[in-house]
Amino acid sequence: MKSWSLALSVLLAATPLWADAPVAKIQSMLARPKVLCGHFNQIKQLTGLKKPMASNGRFCVVAERGVLWRTLQPFPNTVRLTRDEIVQLQGDRVAMRLDAKQEPAVRMINSVLFALLAGDLGQIEKWFLVDGGIHDNGWSVTLKAREPALAKAISSVVLEGDAYVKNITISETSGDRTSIVFSKIHTGDTAMNVDEAALF
């Protein structure tokens, strides 16, 4: 009985913050630049591996274009997601290419990832149940996949940010877990460096 009332009071206390259409509020906080590039630090905790695997690199999110994800350390690897394909480059070699004509899911995957990195909660809500709210000078949401198939693979995604997305934590049902921290974010025409412009 006691724990019930406690849970209830916590819930009631929390409700005003969350129920207040957080999506619209968060949307209004986001800068939504046309081009956004920055640095990332990623830590993966994989089942069967003792040590967490750390990597870092640069990323770009370009509206109406897609996502460029360049791992620089410790193992150079580039993934480019555009409307019609996903390409993975190892150096200059194309290690994998997935065409939207072959795999219809490509477009969906790309728009999901684009929305996640851009923090476009309006889009994200199409695929995920959004739960979360605003605190101090930022926001934080927990996403659960609506699609049962996706929910079977990904147990949750947590996004945190202010004008931009700052942290993403992806927990997979397999036990693997990825957390990414973004920093040194630049926007506008000069955000992309020469290498990146050439790759995109």
Add this chain to the structure above:
Amino acid sequence: MSQRNVFVWIWALVVCLLLAHNVYLWFGKRIAPDTDILALLPVEERDPVLRQAFTRMVDSAQQRLIVLVGADDWAQARDAANAYADVLAQHPALLQAADPMTDPRDWLALFQPHRLALLTSKAEEDLHSQPKQYWTDTALAKLYSPFAGLQPGAWRDDPFGLFGRWIQARAQETPVRPRDGRLFVSDGQRQYAVMPFTLRVPAFSIAAQQAVMPLLEQARQAARKAVPQAQVVTAGVILYAAAAGDQARAEVSIIGFGSILGIIVLMWITFHSLKPIALIMLSICVGCLAALSVCWLLFERVHLLTLVFGASLIGGAQDYGTYFLCNRIAPDAQPFDSWQLLRRLFPALVLTLVTTVIGYLGLALTPFPGLRQMAVFSALGLIFAWLTVVFWFPMLVRAGTLESTPVAQWWAISLERWPSLRLDRSSLWAIGLFVVLAIFGVSRLGVQDDIRLLQNPPKNLIDDQTKLSRLLDTPTPAQFYIVRGNTAEVVLQREEMLKQRLDLLIETRIISGYHALSNWVPSAQAQAARRNLIDRTLLNDNGPLKALAAQIGENGEWVAATRAHLLASALPLTPDDFLKTPAGEPWRHLWLGEVDGGWASIVALRGLTPTGLAKLQHADIGLDGVQWVDKVGEISLLLGRYRKTMGWVVLFSYLVVYVLLYPRYRSVTWRVLAPTALASIATLALLGMAGQNLQLFHVLALMLLLGVGVDYGIFLHEDLSRRDPVGWLAVGLSALSTLLSFGLLSLSKTPALQAFGLTMLIGTIAVWLIVPCFRNHRSPELGRA
């Protein structure tokens, strides 16, 4: 009781039995004509494996209805689809929404214990050819990728991404993907919700069609109401069956009522009396009742197309009655009573019946069950109409019952003014002109043996079907490979060999892919080989796994543990394991299992184009136990072969009929037969000039034309022997009703029946016009037939 009365009463008994049987069939048993289009096609009798393969491919489609609801964006498509499905959901006894195909990720549980042996052929090739570095790079890229969650399972279950590639390849066997609890497909512009339904009532039942079709229309309107620009695409055997049924029913009524009405009008004009009309209708009715009864007893089913064709029987069945009645009003017949008259007419009546039945025999000689049924139906109808004339007419029509009318007399006399062939200038000119035109016309005839002759579904159905096949990239149900072997394992191994060849066809874009059980369940041999290959290439002491461990700071213990973990997931997978699961459900039709002492399976092809098909037909795959099956091509070949064979049968039939007629007509036999022969040539020439392509059904109609046309020759030559032109009246009445029946048949939307009707139409007109030209002006001595 006199002998005649015995016949009259026996026949009355027969007719009562027929009537009772028909009442029982229609009202007791409530029979419904068959609408199965495939019932027209020959069954594969020799090879049980082929027969079962074809049945499987057909059955897997028969009770299925696939609906695509499309709109410009997915949300609209989904709303419209929901509105559509809601309507159908209220009738679970008719249609049931089939379980949407499971997502690739749902297969995981099933395949996880076997994943090490599940490789794409490209991955297998890579294992043979790629260096160690390639595999460590692949594993590291996967290890550091933030998008790894989109691949199945944990990293350590599939560090080199081989199983992921296999799952991807399996998912790509169909472009349909789950989305928001529905299935989804897109052509780049429109988004479609895919809804498979299972029909809970037989697709070929007319009652089922009448219940389901309005429901589908209602659902379509609901979808349109929800989203006005929604596009609904439907495909299913029931749609074809319903369309064919509607068309055939409409045609039966048009031909049936049209012919009967025509005959009534003709009889009234000629005899000005209701009695002949009633008599002719009586003979036609007995013919039709008997045709249906006996046909049902013989085949235990009657196809709707048989009834369409059978409706043209009305025009033929009245011939004998008309002939008798015309002769009854002839002035020189007045001294005889009707039984004496019948005795006089009997030889001619026998000959006309025999020749017409020979005509229908042509149809019965083909291996198409539908055509055989039509032939038997028509021949029975004629025989019973004939028997009714012979047994009952003399009793019902006495001398003086009927009187000649001015129209009848005028008609009979008009023969005097008809031109006839003599050895003179104008006749030679006419013959010369005929020969030139005949050669010109016949030389322009092309040939056409397409299966579409047998069936011509409405264009919107074909468009929908084409669109759906393109969107869903479904394999063709009529062309596929059959793979056989002594054991299931041999079949799978042979499938794998065949697939190596097919991969080359994919590279050259002749096909876009294939469906085979071995895509899902490799042969035990392949599974073992792949397990060894991976162990040898990736997991050995000095291989990529060890190198990988060094890169990520793990030790030898980790290598051993990971190797053990991976090898543990290499349990053998068998076809039975797979087919028992829901994931195996969509592929069950491919596995024929144990048939006829061996094992067999189907390998179906996707994205086969007509040009690709032509290449495949001529390329012998040259593998043991692998057979190419092309049902469409096979039937076209068959139609072509029978077109040629039946051409010879027609010629041979002329010989047979000549021999049959000779004992009675002696030196003028050629005059009886020539008009029909010339009319046939004229018909072919006209068809050629009209740009028609010769097909089996033209040739079959020529066969029947022989039967019908010779009747006119007989009527006229019997008659001239008595110097009384009532035969010409009989010819006119017969020809007009035949023209009406087959003319109406030529309006049929089934190309085969249309060709048949058109040939009969042209042919009958030609015989009618030509027959008096060959009349003999000297009275011949008739032999006794």
